[in-house]
Amino acid sequence: MTEQRIQFHSSDEGEAASREMVRRYEALAARAPSADAEQAAELRRSLATLEGLDRQYGGAAPIELEGTEALVASILVPLASLGDAGLVIAVALWALRHRVEITAVEPVVNALAERSNRAKDRHELGAVFSLMQAVIDHVRDRLGADLERSNPERPWRILHANLAITAIRSEDASLLDAAFDALDAALPDERATFYSEALALALAPGIAKAVRDRIEERHRRWAPP
Numbered sequence: 001m002t003e004q005r006i007q008f009h010s011s012d013e014g015e016a017a018s019r020e021m022v023r024r025y026e027a028l029a030a031r032a033p034s035a036d037a038e039q040a041a042e043l044r045r046s047l048a049t050l051e052g053l054d055r056q057y058g059g060a061a062p063i064e065l066e067g068t069e070a071l072v073a074s075i076l077v078p079l080a081s082l083g084d085a086g087l088v089i090a091v092a093l094w095a096l097r098h099r100v101e102i103t104a105v106e107p108v109v110n111a112l113a114e115r116s117n118r119a120k121d122r123h124e125l126g127a128v129f130s131l132m133q134a135v136i137d138h139v140r141d142r143l144g145a146d147l148e149r150s151n152p153e154r155p156w157r158i159l160h161a162n163l164a165i166t167a168i169r170s171e172d173a174s175l176l177d178a179a180f181d182a183l184d185a186a187l188p189d190e191r192a193t194f195y196s197e198a199l200a201l202a203l204a205p206g207i208a209k210a211v212r213d214r215i216e217e218r219h220r221r222w223a224p225p
Contacts, residue, residue: 014059014097018051021090028084039078046075050094063098073104080107085114089131096138105139105155109162116166125170129179132163136182149189160186161194168198168215171208180218195219 025047034040049071057063072095079088088111095102102108112132119125136159143156151157160183167179184191195218202212 014094015051015054016059017090017097018054018059018094021087021094022047022051024084024087024090028082028087032082034082043075043078046071047091050075050091053098054094057098060097063100068098069101069103072100072102076102076104076107080110085111089115092135093131096134101142102135102139103142105135105143108135109155109158113158113162116162116169119166119169122170122172125166126172126175129163129166129170129175132159132166133178133182135159136163136186144186146186157187157190164194164198168202168211171211173210173214176211176214180214184218184222191218192222192224196223 022044025043029040029044053063053065053068072091075091076088079091088107092102092108092111094100112128112135115131116125116128119128139155139159143154146154146156148154148156160179164179164183167175170176183194187194195215198215199219201207202215
């Protein structure tokens with residue numbers, strides 16, 4: 001398996017993705033009607049607005065309209081409570097396609113973690129890895145300075161830790177190298193602890209040699225003597 005990254009190929013694909021996003025929400029709302037009818041109606045309107053923006057600007061064009069970032073955030077936060085990680089990820093991908101900043105990062109991080117935990121094989125893990133990479137690239141300008149280092153639950157940290165864990169589970173050497181390089185650069189204060197903990201798990205039976213070797217190398221590089 002080689003490293004994967006999200007690519008947006010055409011406007012038509014973006015518009016189709018938005019239509020599917022709205023359809024998915026409608027199906028979810030029909031299966032499990034919300035106790036808050038007003039919030040559900042607002043979510044429908046907001047998702048329809050994203051679809052309308054796709055029709056107006058194209059499915060992959062940058063959108064710089066005032067209020068678009070707030071609109072995306074207003075969708076992500078309530079969507080997170082509905083338990084559909086796919087919908088949260090779909091809205092995040094809408095923002096990525098249109099170069100709209102994601103200000104509500106936590107719901108996206110949690111949805112990606114859920115998708116990774118549910119992945120059944122290397123192909124699915126590689127797809128989640130690609131999604132995580134795309135989100136990391138997208139929020140780098142906002143979170144890359146990592147000014148909340150005292151908070152272990154900050155999205156920047158969780159994204160990189162989950163990227164590395166997803167790569168470890170994939171047992172793919174190229175993904176491991178990419179994830180570990182990203183973690184080393186993004187979390188210099190925490191890499192020694194991460195590789196020490198990872199090494200303890202990697203010594204268990206059944207762990208692939210490629211995984212163990214790479215964790216051991218990073219542990220030697222960063223852990224104190």
